[in-house]
Amino acid sequence: MDRGTTPTQQSFSAPLRVAVxxxxxxxxxxxxxxxxxxxxxxxxxDDPGVPDWxxxxxxxxxxxxxxxxxxxVERALRDFRIDVAVVSSEAERHCDLSxxxxxxxxxxxxxxxMSTRLSECExxxxxxxxxxxxxxxxxRNRLPALMQAEQWVRDGEIGEILSAHxxxxxxxxxxxxxxxxxxxxxxxxxxxFQRAAHADGSDGAVGTVPIGEMRNxxxxxxxxxxxxxxxxxxxxYARSAIAFHQVxxxxxxxxxxxxxLELNGGRLATVAIGRIGAASHPDLxxxxxxLIGTQGALVIAEARPEIAVYYRGQPAKExxxxxxxxxxxFLLADSFAKSIADDAPTLLDxxxxxxxxxxxxxxxxxxxxxxxxxxxxxRGTGNRE
Amino acid sequence: xxxxxxxxALVDFRDDEAELCHRALGWLSGMSVDAIVHRDSTLGxxxxxQFGTSLRFSSLPQLLDSAPESVDAVLVNSPxxxxxxxxxxxxxxxxxxxxxxxxxMASRAAASLRTLAEQQRRQFMVGGLDRYRPxxxxxxxxxxxxxxxxxxxxxxxxxxPRDKSPGSIWDRVTDLLDAACWLFxxxxxxxxxxxxxxxxxxxxxxxxxxxxxxxPLRGMALLSTANALPPGSGYRCVTxxxxxxxxxxxxxxxxxxxxxxxxxxxxxxxxxxxxxxxxLKEFQRAVVREPSPGTQRQDCELPIELAELAMQAWSIGKxxxxxxxxxGSRNNADPTVV
Numbered sequence: 001m002d003r004g005t006t007p008t009q010q011s012f013s014a015p016l017r018v019a020v021x022x023x024x025x026x027x028x029x030x031x032x033x034x035x036x037x038x039x040x041x042x043x044x045x046d047d048p049g050v051p052d053w054x055x056x057x058x059x060x061x062x063x064x065x066x067x068x069x070x071x072x073v074e075r076a077l078r079d080f081r082i083d084v085a086v087v088s089s090e091a092e093r094h095c096d097l098s099x100x101x102x103x104x105x106x107x108x109x110x111x112x113x114m115s116t117r118l119s120e121c122e123x124x125x126x127x128x129x130x131x132x133x134x135x136x137x138x139x140r141n142r143l144p145a146l147m148q149a150e151q152w153v154r155d156g157e158i159g160e161i162l163s164a165h166x167x168x169x170x171x172x173x174x175x176x177x178x179x180x181x182x183x184x185x186x187x188x189x190x191x192x193f194q195r196a197a198h199a200d201g202s203d204g205a206v207g208t209v210p211i212g213e214m215r216n217x218x219x220x221x222x223x224x225x226x227x228x229x230x231x232x233x234x235x236x237y238a239r240s241a242i243a244f245h246q247v248x249x250x251x252x253x254x255x256x257x258x259x260x261l262e263l264n265g266g267r268l269a270t271v272a273i274g275r276i277g278a279a280s281h282p283d284l285x286x287x288x289x290x291l292i293g294t295q296g297a298l299v300i301a302e303a304r305p306e307i308a309v310y311y312r313g314q315p316a317k318e319x320x321x322x323x324x325x326x327x328x329x330f331l332l333a334d335s336f337a338k339s340i341a342d343d344a345p346t347l348l349d350x351x352x353x354x355x356x357x358x359x360x361x362x363x364x365x366x367x368x369x370x371x372x373x374x375x376x377x378x379r380g381t382g383n384r385e
Numbered sequence: 386x387x388x389x390x391x392x393x394a395l396v397d398f399r400d401d402e403a404e405l406c407h408r409a410l411g412w413l414s415g416m417s418v419d420a421i422v423h424r425d426s427t428l429g430x431x432x433x434x435q436f437g438t439s440l441r442f443s444s445l446p447q448l449l450d451s452a453p454e455s456v457d458a459v460l461v462n463s464p465x466x467x468x469x470x471x472x473x474x475x476x477x478x479x480x481x482x483x484x485x486x487x488x489x490m491a492s493r494a495a496a497s498l499r500t501l502a503e504q505q506r507r508q509f510m511v512g513g514l515d516r517y518r519p520x521x522x523x524x525x526x527x528x529x530x531x532x533x534x535x536x537x538x539x540x541x542x543x544x545x546p547r548d549k550s551p552g553s554i555w556d557r558v559t560d561l562l563d564a565a566c567w568l569f570x571x572x573x574x575x576x577x578x579x580x581x582x583x584x585x586x587x588x589x590x591x592x593x594x595x596x597x598x599x600x601p602l603r604g605m606a607l608l609s610t611a612n613a614l615p616p617g618s619g620y621r622c623v624t625x626x627x628x629x630x631x632x633x634x635x636x637x638x639x640x641x642x643x644x645x646x647x648x649x650x651x652x653x654x655x656x657x658x659x660x661x662x663x664x665l666k667e668f669q670r671a672v673v674r675e676p677s678p679g680t681q682r683q684d685c686e687l688p689i690e691l692a693e694l695a696m697q698a699w700s701i702g703k704x705x706x707x708x709x710x711x712x713g714s715r716n717n718a719d720p721t722v723v
Contacts, residue, residue, distance in 0.1 A: 241603035
């Protein structure tokens with residue numbers, strides 16, 4: 001893709017100034033934003049009272065980016081005249097940091113999940129809307145396969161979408177396999193485990209509150225369905241299990257699940273999701289989207305386009321297939337800049353993010369009740385268009 | 386007493402099914418088609434010529450009355466509503482039976498056919514099932530040998546071109562449920578179903594169903610079936626994820642490209658012939674090995690019983706619990722509700 005002067009770049013006289021509010025897990029969100037010329041990483045900031053390991057990670061990222069690190073969020077946002085905050089803290093702090101940015105009139109790009117609590121999501125939606133700022137929940141909707149699917153759907157290749165189905169399996173390990181803890185050994189500590197996983201980037205669920213695979217990853221398949229169908233989730237039936245990882249068992253959070261969804265307009269969907277272990281797939285994992293429309297069907301492999309590379313001495317953990325045209329981060333940033341410039345909705349705005357979180361919470365309730373559960377609507381601000 | 390060869394009668398086979406059978410028998414020794422029964426005499430004559438037999442009849446009773454000793458076994462592919470009666474008649478005449486799934490309109494009727502086969506000491510096998518597909522057999526083999534560990538999650542899509550024949554989608558549900566039980570080696574405890582009528586036909590039966598199963602030991606399955614695609618190819622996909630590994634069989638990965646200008650045309654590698662061959666081979670083995678255990682409940686009426694339950698779950702819009710636990714060797718050790 002030509003990354004020369006983009007239309008969004010032309011919309012701003014100078015790059016938008018970006019503060020990174022905590023960067024304890026995926027630094028790819030901040031790096032993704034900084035890949036676009038409309039944004040300039042300016043400062044890293046966090047609260048003074050967070051544990052030392054968080055300060056260390058923040059400082060390390062700031063040093064790498066050659067920008068300052070402040071232990072004062074509000075001062076950083078004010079003193080550095082920040083336009084956009086990128087939040088990638090522990091999940092339970094996401095909304096708090098985002099809301100504080102919104103209250104100072106700063107746009108927000110936030111890592112997933114939106115929060116570990118739906119009430120926090122409601123607070124964030126209210127703050128985003130009252131302060132008239134833009135909010136984007138980071139996602140994978142600009143992957144080439146998704147954009148191709150979106151184009152075919154938009155062109156009416158399969159007519160009106162009737163049902164959508166996503167398989168979303170990450171074939172990563174998350175520590176020792178289920179059943180590996182010996183008698184007398186202490187349970188695996190969630191936070192310590194996630195911190196240790198930082199080296200290989202498998203610490204997406206870092207935080208003091210354990211979160212299972214549905215809370216941690218279901219945002220992606222649900223965002224796919226939402227984007228391709230433009231539908232709302234209304235009712236959910238789900239099953240879940242702990243089948244692979246000891247850390248999930250010790251912290252009572254699922255590592256695999258299946259979700260049946262009723263969408264508005266009589267449309268249906270399913271999601272199968274899991275962190276199913278490295279032995280289950282030679283690459284990142286099987287991720288597929290299948291759609292049925294009034295005029296046909298569509299089956300999409302999320303990984304494509306890709307190539308395969310095999311060689312002598314290849315490390316066991318190296319993916320044999322390599323994805324091409326990895327422009328997702330740049331395109332998300334580009335879209336966000338455009339939303340700010342045009343005062344237009346973002347690709348996954350606060351209401352969409354709330355709805356996805358509410359759908360995941362309904363799925364978790366259903367997995368426990370063994371009944372269909374309604375997706376809780378957003379109160380007050382009118383989630384329903 | 387069985388002759389040197391197992392002599393078959395084909396009943397109401399479509400031309401493509403007869404062609405597959407003809408090709409499969411070319412691979413197998415010890416079986417021959419010696420009679421054709423077809424309600425459509427043109428098709429009957431054509432298939433008779435294909436198999437080189439002059440024994441052609443317009444109904445199964447006609448064959449059994451006029452030339453009862455000409456065949457040892459009957460293969461029934463008649464419409465679902467006719468199967469029970471035809472199977473009963475053939476069993477009473479002492480014939481072995483290979484009948485298209487579902488073998489009867491209701492699970493009770495299927496059970497009575499199985500009982501009759503036991504009394505007559507004749508093989509009664511339900512065919513046309515996904516479990517005979519080479520891809521499903523390979524997955525089942527991986528599961529059964531322990532390569533995948535404990536089954537955790539099964540995902541199956543079976544999407545087909547529009548088919549307005551009554552009950553056809555519930556026939557597919559029966560087959561999917563059979564495959565799910567076979568791959569899990571267990572019977573589901575809970576069934577939840579969502580369905581869709583054809584567009585602009587809310588009063589019609591559904592042409593899309595998604596079925597959500599809960600198995601013992603927290604296993605789960607998502608099955609979907611559609612009779613909603615435009616005329617042409619269908620789509621199948623099976624993924625079985627176990628605690629130690631996973632197996633994938635997806636039409637998407639089995640496509641060959643035909644380039645004739647314009648967009649490339651994707652054509653699926655065909656496994657229909659291998660499916661038919663596997664099924665006939667298993668039937669032959671079962672007949673020749675008599676006395677054998679015969680058809681088990683889980684191979685005959687159980688999938689129909691589960692489909693009846695799925696229909697109930699769909700009509701009431703709630704999950705339904707499968708209470709009966711006495712299902713042969715299926716692994717239902719832990720009936721805990723998830």
